[in-house]
Amino acid sequence: MSVNLHSQRADPVPPPRLRPGRHHAGPQRRFLSQFDIRATPYLLISPYFLLFAVFGLFPLVFTLWVSLHDYELAGGDAAFTGLENYANLLTDASFWNAVVNTVGIFVLATVPQLVLALMLANALNKRLRGRLFFRLGVLIPLVTSVVAVAIVFTQLFGRDFGMVNWLLGFFGVENINWQNAKWSSWIAIATMVDWRWTGYNAIIYLAGMQTIPRDLYEAASIDGASSRRQFWSITLPMIRPTIIFTVFVSTIGGLTLFAEPVMFGSNRMEGGSTGQFQTIAMYIVKEGFRDFDYGYAAAAAWLLFILILVGVAINYTFIRRIGGNQ
Amino acid sequence: MIGNMRRGKMLAVASVMTAALAVSAACGSGDTGGQTGGSSAAAPEKITLTLQTFGGGTNFGYKAAVEKWNAEHPNVQVKYNNLTDSFENVYWPQMLQWLQSGTGAGDVVGIDEGGMGLAKARPQFFTDLGQYGLQSRQADFPAWKWENGLNAEGKLFALGTDVGGMSICYRTDLFKKAGLPTDRDEVSKLWATWDDFIKAGQDFQSKVKDAKFVDSVNTIYNVVLSQEAAKNGNVTYFDKDQQLIADKNPAVKTAFDFTQKISQAGLTAKLQNFTDPWNTGFVKSQFATLGCPGWMLGVVSGTAGEEFKGKWDVATVPGGGGNWGGSWLAVPKQSKHPKEAAELASYLTSPEAQLMAFKEGGNLPSTIPAQDSPDLKSATNEYFNNAPIGEIFGPSIKSLQPTFLGEKHAQVKAAVEQVVIGMDQGAVPYGQAWQRFGEVGQKAAG
Incomplete structure (x- = not known):
């Protein structure tokens, strides 16, 4: 791209007869064309950054400002309280409950999801009949809306007339009220997340796998490596950057989980009668928009941000060990 | 590895944006729809x-x-x-x-x-x-x-x-199945007090196994609370100095204890109002009664639908008047x-x-x-067997008492009702429910 641009500019095609009066302003013209070359790219990408400044950076900074104040919707003096909101949050048992729920659901959802995706991708990477059909098939859950997924799964996990309980009934299991306990609600929510995102991750892994040169596998086969050995020693190390990417994206998605647990809890922000599945995002909405405590909610939002950074950092150190050191 | 680093940066930006998105809603003041039109400068203007x-x-x-x-x-x-x-x-x-x-x-x-x-x-x-x-x-x-x-x-x-004005909506066909009276006057006589209500429920439950006597606890909890508040200075969760009294007010404790009793007696279908399972409960006949404020009649007919027209009726509420909404x-x-x-x-x-x-x-x-007005007194509701709702709600709405609402009433109410519902559904053990009730009330008020 940039090469093209230069070659066009290098061949000036000056319009000689046009407005000869201004023609003596050579240096100015050169400056303009220099400016054009230098500034245009920035100008062209600026819409994104302007939008980001308005809708990303400003709210971010404003949230930080709000989080340092006793900022209540409709009243309250919005006095500066420094880090008081943060200090209160860190000793707030219900905030930590939300953190535990979020991390718990994240682990319960992400680990099986990525392992399954990896297995799926490996299978789809083989020569099999109707490969395109299967590859597209695993992506289909992604095009359904989160809310639709949540509604359907909430019904499947219904206490009295849900299909899951009906199936479990054949094994003599009594009807489970899935919303009632932490373990059951976490499983139900993790299932929704996995159903929707496993295929997506599988396709990304598949794309990564297809960039691995075939001759590596051929050489390995000649050396007598089994296909399992090939997977562990070639495939996995080679797609490590891809795995890191999916882990990061899953971490961010998992820690900001919102729609599924909200729908699962009848559109309420409490996440069950004792907050069994209240995630941090739900906690923020509850504090900010149900109890009108903006400052507190803003502080919680910042803590969530920090938590995501920590989560990503931890995952990164784990994942980079995959496939040994290179 | 360069690729990795760039991804890392992109993700840092992405995560910043995600966090920002999560809170940017906090700053959105919404559209300014519904602004008054017309200029007030020109005086006789429309x-x-x-x-x-x-x-x-x-x-x-x-x-x-x-x-x-x-x-x-x-x-x-x-x-x-x-x-x-x-x-x-x-x-x-x-x-x-x-x-x-x-x-x-x-x-x-x-x-x-x-x-x-x-x-x-x-x-x-x-x-x-x-x-x-x-x-x-x-x-x-x-x-x-x-x-x-x-x-x-x-x-x-x-x-x-x-x-609000309170009544009890009940299913005549299920009452018949349980050998209980179906006529609304006789049904009203069946439960002059809330203890009678539980007794009727136990009779019902001993005959009918595939449906519960009441839908859930929070309607009943609120009715008993409003009735008890009238006996305790017309306050519920806050006294008139805005001090939280949820754990000290005898009205609250009585309402809570009654709710616990009806739940422990196994008379509730453990369905929370206005959730999908509750809506389904109407159609699947999972419960025989529910507390019905005036506006609830429309909810019942709308949710249960034509199939159940005439199977519902309205009786008076135990313990006299009550208010919800x-x-x-x-x-x-x-x-x-x-x-x-x-x-x-x-x-x-x-x-x-x-x-x-x-x-x-x-x-x-x-x-x-x-x-x-006679218009109200003579009113009937076709869906509910032409029940004379004017007569049924009349005494209830006239005996209503002022209940003082604290500044954080809504938050405390929402929080403690979660405990009441959680207790009924089993998420909160009966033995710990009252203590938890006090704690979440405290927190919501703070």
């Missing part, structure tokens, strides 16, 4: 007043009343705008943002009982209706409805619209036409308009003349 309400179906039932007003006031036209069916999740947060930012709220706005505690504590948001002579309306209202429209400074800021109309300070808006609020809460709303949506009137 003006438009915006009336903002909430609620499903016919909500406040003002369609006919507004049409009448518009026909009679060509220069003051009213735009009736029902914003959403959800008060606490959508309407109230949005309304508070509008009130706070000084733009967006209508000229006349509806406020549910749940929001009145906060509204009373914020005199700066609402016009003093007394300065437009609406003090004269006092005689129309029962004391409690009137007093809740006075703010922290003792000024009149809101006029009452409808009241009911609203007020207020004029925000930001209104550009406060005088006309006050007039409109007064008109919409007049006995005449309240009766029109009753015809339209079944909303029980709060004014005494409307409650006494």
